[in-house]
Amino acid sequence: xxxxxxxxxxxxxxxxxxxxxxxxxxxxxxxxxxxxxxxxxxxxxxxxxxxxxxxxxxxxxxxxxxxxxxxxxxxxxxxxxxxxxxxxxxxxxxxxxxxxxxxxxxxxxxxxxxxxxxxxxxxxxxxxxxxxxxxxxxxxxxxxxxxxxxxxxxxxxxxxxxxxxxxxxxxxxxxxxxxxxxxxxxxxxxxxxxxxxxxxxxxxxxxxxxxxxxxxxxxxxxxxxxxxxxxxx
Amino acid sequence: xxxxxxxxxxxxxxxxxxxxxxxxxxxxxxxxxxxxxxxxxxxxxxxxxxxxxxxxxxxxxxxxxxxxxxxxxxxxxxxxxxxxxxxxxxxxxxxxxxxxxxxxxxxxxxxxxxxxxxxxxxxxxxxxxxxxxxxxxxxxxxxxxxxxxxxxxxxxxxxxxxxxxxxxxxxxxxxxxxxxxxxxxxxxxxxxxxxx
Numbered sequence: 001x002x003x004x005x006x007x008x009x010x011x012x013x014x015x016x017x018x019x020x021x022x023x024x025x026x027x028x029x030x031x032x033x034x035x036x037x038x039x040x041x042x043x044x045x046x047x048x049x050x051x052x053x054x055x056x057x058x059x060x061x062x063x064x065x066x067x068x069x070x071x072x073x074x075x076x077x078x079x080x081x082x083x084x085x086x087x088x089x090x091x092x093x094x095x096x097x098x099x100x101x102x103x104x105x106x107x108x109x110x111x112x113x114x115x116x117x118x119x120x121x122x123x124x125x126x127x128x129x130x131x132x133x134x135x136x137x138x139x140x141x142x143x144x145x146x147x148x149x150x151x152x153x154x155x156x157x158x159x160x161x162x163x164x165x166x167x168x169x170x171x172x173x174x175x176x177x178x179x180x181x182x183x184x185x186x187x188x189x190x191x192x193x194x195x196x197x198x199x200x201x202x203x204x205x206x207x208x209x210x211x212x213x214x215x216x217x218x219x220x221x222x223x224x225x226x227x228x229x230x231x232x233x
Numbered sequence: 234x235x236x237x238x239x240x241x242x243x244x245x246x247x248x249x250x251x252x253x254x255x256x257x258x259x260x261x262x263x264x265x266x267x268x269x270x271x272x273x274x275x276x277x278x279x280x281x282x283x284x285x286x287x288x289x290x291x292x293x294x295x296x297x298x299x300x301x302x303x304x305x306x307x308x309x310x311x312x313x314x315x316x317x318x319x320x321x322x323x324x325x326x327x328x329x330x331x332x333x334x335x336x337x338x339x340x341x342x343x344x345x346x347x348x349x350x351x352x353x354x355x356x357x358x359x360x361x362x363x364x365x366x367x368x369x370x371x372x373x374x375x376x377x378x379x380x381x382x383x384x385x386x387x388x389x390x391x392x393x394x395x396x397x398x399x400x401x402x403x404x405x406x407x408x409x410x411x412x413x414x415x416x417x418x419x420x421x422x423x424x425x426x427x428x429x
Contacts, residue, residue, distance in 0.1 A: 117371070118369060119371070131420045178424070194369070
């Protein structure tokens, strides 16, 4: 596993051990200023490039739906005054480790992975679940497999807030804890949302309306949890 | 002298018999091929000994998005490794039959099962198990929870399980579920309860 992409906090950083990565506690160049970094949501349109994700009937692939959902979520967040970034803007390959690395390097406030797959017709909201035995951090270095451990309770709070907003919109929602990659490698509060498209017609107007409703509910949930927990949940 | 119309009739009857014979032979060959293909999709390892036991399998039901315990009569050897392998293959056999509650690709099977410590088990699956697995968070997690829970229910003393695919580590099962971690069976047990 690559170990060199994490940002060094200082030149006196301890030596990395296999399976561990360092994560900065302050913004680069912000030493001495102690300013609060800008809060933003990292939106991950899962899959992309050669990784097509789930096949949803005909030529419709999961990677295409997730990108569409991501753009819609960005618009919804912007309308509520919340900054956001997309991990990919086009149909490119991006490994799961790299997605987590970018999110950690840029110190996202919240990470949201978007997915679309069968079965069912509802929406599933996943909080991280640490299935491996917890390793202790070695100085500044966090075990990669459980980098999420420090943010787990906040991830669960974000998942609850989003689930609540989805339910308010009359959508069928399941809220679960799952070891979904790369949630456990992200140091920020992280959730994954999986939309189950209409099996009969995944591109129907009803499905489109539901997708818009889902992104709107995610944005509302994030706005709510942000106001509850301060600028950096 | 045989009348011409009689010659034509006999010729037509013979032709009809010939065509029927060809059609019957082709249908028979097709059925044989289908039977052979179906048998190839099943478990490939030789049948093991042991006594027949009435065990419980935790099976995934995609339509209901649920896991349910189902009884099965399975020949289980005394050896822990073989016992674990047979329990897992019993689950896969349920998924490979038609109709299936949780369809997996043909050739999905267990290559090997072994302990690397007293309580840590490695489950090595065939390539088609992962390559042909339907993609999706829920579908993949149901598969793993079903296998791990069936293991712990029928082979005592397993605290951690790690999956390999064709003898190697793989990041995910089919793009979502983590295959790099050593799954703590106690955590999976709690996760599975959410689907029962």
